[in-house]
Amino acid sequence: MQIRNKVKLHDLNFELYLKEEEIVSYIDKVANQINKDFKDKIPLLIPVLNGAFMFAADLMKRITIDCEISFTKLSSYSGTSTTGTVKTLIGMGNDIEGRDIIIIEDIVDTGKTLEKLYTETRKFNPKSIRIATLLYKPEAYHHKIPLDYVGKEISNKFIVGYGLDYDGLGRNLPNIYVLSENK
Numbered sequence: 001m002q003i004r005n006k007v008k009l010h011d012l013n014f015e016l017y018l019k020e021e022e023i024v025s026y027i028d029k030v031a032n033q034i035n036k037d038f039k040d041k042i043p044l045l046i047p048v049l050n051g052a053f054m055f056a057a058d059l060m061k062r063i064t065i066d067c068e069i070s071f072t073k074l075s076s077y078s079g080t081s082t083t084g085t086v087k088t089l090i091g092m093g094n095d096i097e098g099r100d101i102i103i104i105e106d107i108v109d110t111g112k113t114l115e116k117l118y119t120e121t122r123k124f125n126p127k128s129i130r131i132a133t134l135l136y137k138p139e140a141y142h143h144k145i146p147l148d149y150v151g152k153e154i155s156n157k158f159i160v161g162y163g164l165d166y167d168g169l170g171r172n173l174p175n176i177y178v179l180s181e182n183k
Contacts, residue, residue, distance in 0.1 A: 007160075007177055009169040014160055014177035018152075023134070023162055023176065026151030027055065030132050031062035033149050034102065037130075042066045043100040048117065049073040050171065051106035054163035055134045059104065072117065101126045102149075105133040106163050109156070111143035118145050135159075135176075 005016045034043070042065070047056035049071050060069065101121060108114055114131065121129055132149035139156040160166050161173035170177070 003175060004173075006180070007170070007173065009160060009166045012166060013180040013182070014166075014170075015180045016175055017154075017159055017178040018162075018176040020162075020174045023151075023174075024058070026134060027058050028062060030134070030149045030151050031059055034059075034132065035064050037148075038065050038067070038100065038102075041100050042068065043102050043130075044096060045069045045102050045104055046117075046121070047071055047104040048106070048113065051163045051165070052104050052134075054171070055106050056104045059132070096121065096124045096126045099126050101129045103129065103131050105131065107135040107137070107159070108133045108147060109137040109140040111141050111145065114145055115143050134162075 003016065003019065007014050045056065045060065045063075045067055047053060047069070050073065053071075056069070060067070103114070103117055103121065105114060108131075118129060118131070130148040131145065133147055134151040136147055136150045136153050137156045138153055158166075158179040159176050160170035160179075161176040163171050164176065165171045
């Protein structure tokens with residue numbers, strides 16, 4: 001399959017940032033750590049929709065221990081920037097009291113969405129909460145919640161692809177693209 005070096009979504013241009021093969025290596029890294037840390041446990045994975053669906057699916061294929069999955073949906077973005085407000089669109093349906101929980105994020109930037117989900121999850125008295133993210137923007141992160149499994153640290157730039165979108169477009173791209181500085 002031909003890799004597209006540039007894509008246009010709505011009114012913005014994006015350039016290739018991470019190829020699919022690189023993304024897979026970061027997923028393998030996270031999965032190997034989870035397999036090791038939860039060897040004799042059955043964690044509940046909670047991916048944050050919509051962005052984390054591709055990462056969660058590929059991560060689950062590589063997790064060799066027993067595990068369960070339940071989805072939640074929160075939103076804090078409009079266009080290319082965060083709104084500063086996190087809305088819960090779908091809540092968790094599982095009983096998580098006494099469970100080992102792994103929250104799965106596609107990307108952690110400011111941490112506002114993660115903070116809301118982490119705080120809400122703690123109210124249900126889980127045994128433990130761990131955070132797994134494919135991508136992490138340390139320059140943008142403003143919270144103290146530890147990230148237990150990080151695929152790759154990236155710079156504080158707007159990206160799309162592999163589940164990440166710009167106003168609904170780009171989630172289906174197998175590679176990740178960064179907003180072009182050349183308009």
